[in-house]
Amino acid sequence: MDDRLQNAPVGVLIVSPDGRMTDINEVGKSLIDSTDDVTGVPLAEIFPRSVEDSLLMAFESDSITDTSFQEYYPELERWLSVSVTSTDESATVYLQDVTERKRYEQSIDQLRTERKRTAIIEGVLSEILAELIEATSREEIAETICHSLGDTDIYKFAWVGEREIGSDNLVIHAVGGEADKTFAAIRDALDVDAAKTLEERAIKSGRLQSAQPLADNPQVPESVWTAGFADGVQSALAIPLVYGSNVHGVVGVYAAGTEAFSDRERTTFETLGEVAGFAVTATRNRNLLLSDTVAELTFKVGDNSVLSKLSQSLNSTLLLEGLVPHRDNALLCFISVTDADIQTVEDSATVLDEVVETRAIRESDSGGTVELTIQGSTPLLDISSLGGTVRQADFDSGSGQVVVELPPDGDVRRIADTVSREYDMEFVAKEERERSVTTAREFRDALNDALTERQQTVLQTAYLADYFESPRGSTAEEVAASLNITGSTLLYHLRAGQRKLLDAYLSENTEIFEDR
Secondary structure, three states: OOHHHHOOOOEEEEEOOOOEEEEEOHHHHHHOOOOOOOOOOEHHHHOOOOOOOHHHHHOOOOOOOOEEEEEEEOOOOEEEEEEEEEOOOOEEEEEEEOHHHHHHHHHHHHHHHHHHHHHHHHHHHHHHHHHHHHOOOHHHHHHHHHHHHHOOOOOOEEEEEEEOOOOOOEEEEEEEEOOHHHHHHHHHHHHHHHHHOHHHHHHHHOOOEEEOOHHHOOOOOHHHHHHHHHHOOOEEEEEEEEEOOEEEEEEEEEEOOOOOOOHHHHHHHHHHHHHHHHHHHHHHHHHHHHOOEEEEEEEEEOOOOHHHHHHHHHOOEEEEEEEEEEOOOEEEEEEEEEOOOHHHHHHHHHHOOOEEEEEEEEEEOOEEEEEEEEEOOOHHHHHHHOOOEEEEEEEEOOEEEEEEEEOOOOOHHHHHHHHHHHOOEEEEEEEEEEOOOOOHHHHHHHHHHHOOHHHHHHHHHHHHOOOOOOOOOOOHHHHHHHHOOOHHHHHHHHHHHHHHHHHHHHOOOOOOOOOO
């Protein structure tokens, strides 16, 4: 080999017509990881093998085939660009390491594929979210999710499951797509030992679970990943349907490929789980709001409840005036107390681990009203998450009673079983009652009768003067001046009128229109 080829920046191999090595430069040796003298050795014995073996195929016939190609060589863990040129006396093989370039090209292709896939996924999920807003039942939500995901080319199938009423078992509510063997294996696993499934772990933890590939994840039963091989299913995602502290159910999504779900995709599915969980709660609340009749469930509360413990320590009666779900799984409870002064109530509440903050609202000779911030899972918060409304709750010397309001077609058994199982509460009775429906005109007429003429005038003037806008179009002094009254008189009538409006909207008390 002349000096020009010996010092070339690429690998150079000289091969005889019968396929034996006659010479190789130093770059060539490094590219094929060869350190021995290769003179006279058959090319097939020293050159690494590739899947296609294009180089060896060029020397198989009587005449050497001139060719150029790029192939991956597993033994070398690199891509080589190979060119063969021949003469009657010999063939010259030129080698160049193109691994970095190929990896770059593969990264670009992967990003393009992922971007295209992400666009499709986000389009599908946008359609799902739009339909969830219009859904009127839990069954409709489950069908929407399953068919929107299972009927795409991206996923093999999807299914939605929930806790069975009265037990911890998972039951299937809807399924979409095609993967008969895998889905049958999942169904059997739920019957035999649901605790070993990916979906069970998601619904128990309230967090998304993934298995990529199925066979490498101990959370996936062997029967499921074995069936997955037959169906071409190798990845799975289990998405809990979460709202607040409550998990309504779980969605299982199955796909081909050992890494079918990217980090961005998993984040998107977490959002889907939260929106779907909210949709389930919203449909239940909507049904309750629009029902002419309601079902009332009465529960007896044991002494482990935080409010039971507080009433026990005070040896007095506590009445729940209202509750508001707050951030970070907290609950604001407004409690009226009899036969205990407010300072004693605050001192006793502060000792309880569940109570993180107290504030006095109103104080009287016989008691008063306090605001308690209760942290963590409580039956009052979970009842709201499950679609119920706490209509009444009272606690006396260590025990209590809670009355929950549900739409007549609501999950009465589910809520009764869930609350009784999770908390120290006993289901006592169920009763259905008629609820009067008030039209918008009747509502306004009732308010007109309740408001004094002066209150109506002040409210209307302030409203039209943009006093309630932000920023305000008029100050209190400007509105008062237009009515020829003092600012303090204006604020007095505004507060009285607003109080009656809020009573009409928020209070369960039928005597809401008394003069104040």
